[in-house]
Amino acid sequence: MTELQSLLKRQLAGWPEAARRYRDLREVQTKEITIGGMPVRVQYNPARAVSTLARTDAASIAARPCFLCRGNRPQQQVALPFEGCDGRRYEILVNPFPIFPEHFTIPAVDHVPQRIAGRFPDMLRLAEAFPDMTVFYNGPESGASAPDHFHFQMGCKGFLPVERHFGLLGPKTVMRPGAAAIALTSAYIPGLPVITAPDAESAEAAFLRVLRSLPVSPRTGEPQINILCWTERNTCAESRNSHGNISRERTAGNIIFRVLVIPRKAHRPSCYYAPEGEAVRISPASVDLGGVFIVPVDEDFRRTDAGVLQNIIRETVDTSWQPVIDVGLLTAPELRVRFNQPFSISGIRGQEGLSGDRDNISGEQVFSLQDGMVRWNGKCYGKIEFRPASAESTFTLHRVKIGINFHWEREEDQMFSGGLTVLPTEEGLTAINSVPVEDYLLSVISSEMNGDAPEEFLKAHAVISRSWLLARPTLGGGDSETANGTANACKGHSVEHSVSGGLPDSVADSSEEHSDNGPERIIRWYDREDHTLFDVCADDHCQRYQGLLRAGNANIRLAVEATRGLVLTDGPDGSICDTRFSKCCGGVTERFSACWADEDFPYLQAIRDNAAGYRLSRTTCSGPAEDTGIMASQLESVPTPCTETRAECHSRRIASETTAKTASETSEVQRNTTYQPDKRIAIISKPADESSADVPDLSDEQTARNWILSSPEAFCNTSDPDLLSTVLNSYDQETADFYRWKVEYTQAGLSDLLHRRSGIDFGDVLELRPLKRGASGRIIELLIRGTLRTVIVGKELEIRRWLSESHLYSSAFVVDTVYEQRPGISEIVTTGGNPVGGPVGEPVTKQTSVPNITGAARTAETAAAETGRTSASSDAADTRPDNTDTHIVDTHVSSEIHPDPVPVRFILHGAGWGHGVGLCQIGAAAMSARGGTFDRILAHYFRGSCLTRLY
Template sequence: MISCKELNILSKEIKIKNKYKESDAKIKIYGLTAGRGFHWQKEISASYWGSLIIKIYDSNLLVYNEIFLEQYLMCVSTSEMSEKCPTEFLKAQTIIARSWFLANKEKKHSSLGFDICNDDCCQRYHGCNHISSHSIESAKSTRGKVLAHKGMICDARYSKSCGGISEDYENVWQGEPVPYLRSINDYINDKTPFCSSKKIDESFLKNYIGNVDENGKYYRWQIELSKKGIIKNVYKTLKIKIFDITSLVPIKKGKSARIAKLEIRYLNELNKNKSIILNSEYEIRKVLSKDFLFSSAFEIEEVKDGYLLNGRGWGHGVGLCQIGALSMALEKYDHNQILSHYYSNTNIISLYK
């Protein structure tokens, strides 16, 4: 249903101007895909503030949302995690979402004419579906605040669960080391990681994770991959034909035990030994499993007709660990303490009021 004050139809473009009300978004879109390409991919509907521009792109409809930054940020924290999360977590999440946006806008999707997308490729933005007065106030109280390093806005990366140890930036994205995105142990006093199931029981966690996230094991997980399944997915993603896999060999690991480079050794159709090198944690997660692995932090055990992966964490593991930060907030750490724990050599500055 659309309730708007202005509807303009131009050549191959429709613009819908919504009459903005914080408590009553009027534009709802059905059939959106959340978690594109990841194991939690699903179809959702979402309501939006601001204006929508609908264009034809590659035989599909591409929907743009024009919205004020602070309105957008009110929605990000409760798209990434639940509106039931503690206030100090929502404050921390909003500050890093603002920082990440301002550090990265126009970098990923400029060719398509928008700043960032609405999904995990950038950061989750599922409209106003899950906001509350609690989450709105948390965003308003941090208005204009960003994380900074030597006066520059931080590219504040984050993921769902580091698995107990976060990862260095360069082991995930292969760029130069970033001073504030360094590997840390996810604890302060008792050496029990904040994200561990001892700190926050995973049956309890379902109350706080994002609405599109899967209920399951985040801290430690196990999955069995058949050789046939890997062979099929290698062809799907890389267009390389494999007759039989002989071994999976980690070549490089980061401090969190995330595999940054992995070799697939195999026999081709002529029974000759060949190999494929997967050069990033993202590629490893995508190529080994059709459902996209939770993380690349896993040990490999050979079993009949396949491999058993004993893994830890969910996501790339760089920067803030959302489940760890949630655990800290539940233990009454404030947002400043949470951010200083995950981002060394940083401070919070105010860009505007």
């Protein structure tokens, strides 16, 4: 017999009134109703009238004695002492008005308000100490009554459906703060945060992240909330590879914590106050919303059905919760901030001596770094956290750098909503913005592109930006609580004015190999896992996040709202897709492994970015025949979250389709979708390996050369100024030659550039030779041979960094090497230096034709910024492949006269802008302008993916 069972037995033996109620509990009437796939129970329990029918106005609460204080308890009631964290004292009492067969109340010894802040660790300690119990907490205005004495309750496990049938909640992970996971339920009551954690410390950190994101009631000082917590024996321990994919190993005996958080928007539903004969007096608390609805009145019990329960849930539970992320905005020795409306200090370290109003901070503020601390208003602190005083509160951060180390780099003042943390790091002070995901997306979409872009393109981008963010394996894992309050904002990256941006010197992985038998190999790639103090940065290294000034566009707001909670998943029940995107693929998209870790994903494959590839992206059908037949082209714009059941939603979607698509549209792209009960929309496109016949083999050097030196038809092959002006922000429009481009280097310029950008002195550069290409023609490994050193460099971003003062447009390029003219010998041009696989140092000379390149001339500002580079594209108005300039080449060069010639110039002809993986922004915009819907666009670029609503 457990300690709790012994307490209950003693109490029932000596407390007749309590014993009678526990006996009556065995005879109470119940009925089972299914809500959202979960079997719940309705319990007719007259004894609970004392709580359910209690008056909860302030005067009534003040007038009645506190029944949890020692002096007001029944004489028969005895207590079992329990010590929480930090010496906090509680008493475990048998609840004399039971719902559970074993029901306990755990009040604090002292009469303190019902506030969970600071006491959640005690809840975890109870759950761990009593593994056979479910512990629950009813916040202020969130219980059957409204007690003003802090307490928890607990009852035997297996009684509440949400605990017993936890898997039926269909939790979908959206964040991983540290070792914990925060998921959202997709069934029963969709949209409730669920925390799973292997230890109390990580469970508390995840819970505080959820709690801080909820609105605070001005009446109670904390969010309206119910919490249920229990432990389980974990028989599966999760481990993750570099991309966050889960593998499981059997590790019997480990404890895991489950925490179900139920945000509230009302204490009691309207049916509670209905006229006699119509009322259903259910005052929902943790037990009710956990799946056992308590009704103390017989007539109300008979009236309670599924519709009544659904209305109660709809009126009292807030299912709008969304993850709140931390965005690193800026790192600098000094931060200048203007609070445009009042903010309050919500957290501070080293606050001794803090003077002034903590709750009305406004106007210009200056923060500086002093002795590893934040100096503000003459005092030094370890960290300062500001919280907006109202939903309208914003702050402006001055002199934020954008486009770091790209050719559009500049500074601007930016305005933000949400919270602000000022944190000292080794590089300076870091400003971190805490913001809900959907608000973050408003800024991202407006920062990545022009708000006047086609509507369906904006919707598609909202989905992939959300998916990319929520697919991050460690989202929510930023830890600003470091030793002495200092840490790198980004591993190994020291910058003056920003956190890791366009040029992240920290690497997700790298390798350097030295061999006596061959050249050095330096293979590096950069990814979002670089950040340790926050979830994502605000620049191109992650996603552009440039505040509210651009986010006011109504089109962007509509696109984000219309796709709220929608993500792409790897199949109907798969994980969230890591949806990458770049400006221009160049005609064929790239695979993941060409740019980052040596792994690939079925939804990130090479596809031809044209109408033929588009037609091949039609979906396959899977599922019961009665669930098929909804055309993806017939799916209406996804509305903001509605409250109808999924069956009602399904019927309405079918009934509302009154406009038939034209035959041409249907023949262009015809895709079926399977409706699945646990998802609002499921769009499954054909996997890439079934639709890749149209993709040329651009890993072959000659094929890649022919491809890059031509101008094949593609969605992103456009010079339409009207379209581009609606897609690209002003500074992006400075880059006009994105589809095909050309740059030149002098020998001196290239040697100096490589020395500065790589730190390696190559001497004179003799050869640039592609050794390995990806599916889009992007170079994965490039051999650079000089008179002093020979190095193989990769992957694509490292190649782009070495060959540009900022970043080369892409690594999809071919090389023409120009040698010096001599008396009687014309200028010599070699294509690519040496054939792939040929001996190093054996120059090849041949006649070559170089076409004029699509696109206008690059700006003088850009050209001037690139040492040793000149552009020859200013006369490139004609884009026909056969419009060429011919270089005369003498193939009779004696090795005795020129045994190891030193080139005088290198000419790169390139394709595309960016890494080319996933969605092509310009291509997607062109598809949208031609009438493509956002789901069609996503199915085209992310083959085999499924469009799923998380919340």
